[in-house]
Amino acid sequence: PRGRHIVSFPRLLQTMLLLLLLTMAFPLIIGGREAEPHSRPYMAFVEIKKGENQSNMCGGFLIREDVVVTAAHCNCNLGDITVLLGAHNISRIEPGRQETWVRRRIPHPEYNDETYENDIMLLQLAQEARLSDQVQLIPLPRYEEKVKPGSMCSVAGWGQTSVFPGKTSDVLMEVDLEVMEDRNCSRHFLNHYKPRTMLCAGDQHRRKSSFNGDSGGPLVCGRVAQGIVSFGPNDASPPEVYTRVSQFIPWIKATIGKLQAPDPLEFSSCP
Incomplete structure (x- = not known):
């Protein structure tokens, strides 16, 4: 697996044509939107x-x-x-x-x-x-509290807005994700997924996710920080894995x- 690694500055210089192509192919935070200012x-x-x-x-x-x-x-x-x-x-x-x-x-x-x-x-x-x-x-969950599969949560960050390197966001971006069954997460990530201390979330129909530079941000479910952005596929395909805060x-x-x-x-x- 690849962690949602920190992104280095200064950003890579892009030509205007490449920037246009990236914007057309991958709008905003991998399927997300700009957050309402100071709503988080x-x-x-x-x-x-x-x-x-x-x-x-x-x-x-x-x-x-x-x-x-x-x-x-x-x-x-x-x-x-x-x-x-x-x-x-x-x-x-x-x-x-x-x-x-x-x-x-x-x-x-x-x-x-x-x-x-x-x-x-x-x-x-x-x-x-x-x-x-x-x-x-932001409130923390109770010890060993479980988030039900199918729950809608959200994640936000200033990380990359496309799978191509170097393009991060100046404004806070957010995206809604669905918590998945542990068995589905295990099938995606095999031995890398530990149900006791991890949970995963994504969208089964669209490419929605946090990405590089968003590491450490909270997965928020019902105004509670239930997860921490941890790792996921290189191409930002769902689902992604989050540290399960309630166990810690x-x-x-x-x-x-x-x-x-x-x-x-x-x-x-x-x-």
Whole structure:
């Protein structure tokens, strides 16, 4: 399987003809649409800096004023991580948006970078977010809560809007997906799919999905963050696999309980 990997900047330069062809072939976030601005105030844009002029991107979601959840495969030891909250168009300065360094990154201790098992990571922010109309928390599910197959959920992100590399979105995109039966997910992904800690979603009739650069974003079902964008096919064909958040509630609570309060004067580098 291929993870919904972080996307590198700067973006690849495209000719005008190629851009036109890509737009015609793959409109928007693989079958999705632009989100209503600030309709998902829990969304976080996660940027991992690789040097002075390069960075990688992921998504995430705010669960406490100083904690963002993302995917463990977004972890990178090459540079600092910054988190942007309250954004819709990441290329513009918008009222109400907040940016801060990540004080501490905590990937799940049993994350496997080959199988994507336990693909979850917590980011402790250097400064607490100020909750507002643009910035809000999203609820987590109860421990071992199951999402019924057939449930309609949605996922959002700023990742690639086509299967061709380099074309990401400045505005937040979203797409609706249907949660699938575990047996169907297992048939698609064979031994890579672990029903206890993963779930999958897609559309059986159209190509709809998150894609590269959307890693770490939430699969939202009934206003609850039930999944985390993890991995899927290279061609964005459905379904895709998400980390099942409900199985990690004890780890999330225990880890958050050990965190010290953020220090607004402390902006640390990656360990």
